[in-house]
Amino acid sequence: MYTRNLFPRDLFAELERLQRDMQQAFDLSIRGGARGGFPALNIGSTPKSVEIYAFAPGIDPAAIEVQIEKGVLTIAGERAEETLPEKAMLHIGERFAGRFRRVITLPDDIDPNSATAKYRDGVLHISIARQEAAIPRRIAIQ
Known part of the structure; x- marks a missing residue:
């Protein structure tokens, strides 16, 4: 069990620790999304698609629901508790x-x-193509 003295020896160190704890509790990434959720996500894009990787080991793919509605992707499911x-x-x-x-x-x-989802080795990979009109094209100069 971790205990903390009620009267810290170094007040400034305790204030720094409190600030660090608050930042971790409300840590936001540059894009404004909270970090540290489950499953962990990697999100990237190419000129032709948006690629999402959700790291969810130990989950039955049938227990994961992926849905796109009005420009919002939702990944939901449940991981069963392991018994000792x-x-x-x-x-x-x-x-x-x-x-x-x-x-x-x-x-x-x-x-x-155009969205596709594949689950392999604990990683859910979702690929969503961009609309044809949005893909950059090179225009030949005559």
């Missing part, structure tokens, strides 16, 4: 269990009908 063998004691439990939901606002130029 009888008389086993858990010392550290860092694995998330329970329902999850991640919501991502997509760019306006995507084609929701």
Whole structure:
């Protein structure tokens, strides 16, 4: 069990620790989305598509729901809690269990009908093509 002295020796160190804890609790990325959710996400784009990778090991793909509605991608599901063998004691439990939901606002130029989702080795890969009109084209000079 971790305990903290009620009267810190170094008040400034304690204030710095408190500020660090607050930043971690409300940590926002540059794009404004909260970090540290489950499943962890990598989101990128190419001139032809938007690529989303959700890292969700140990989840049955049938338990994951992927939906696009009005330019918003939702990934939802549930990870079952693991049971310990009888008389086993858990010392550290860092694995998330329970329902999850991640919501991502997509760019306006995507084609929701072209979305594909594949789950392999604990990684859900969602690829959404951009609309044909939004793809940059090189124009030949005559």
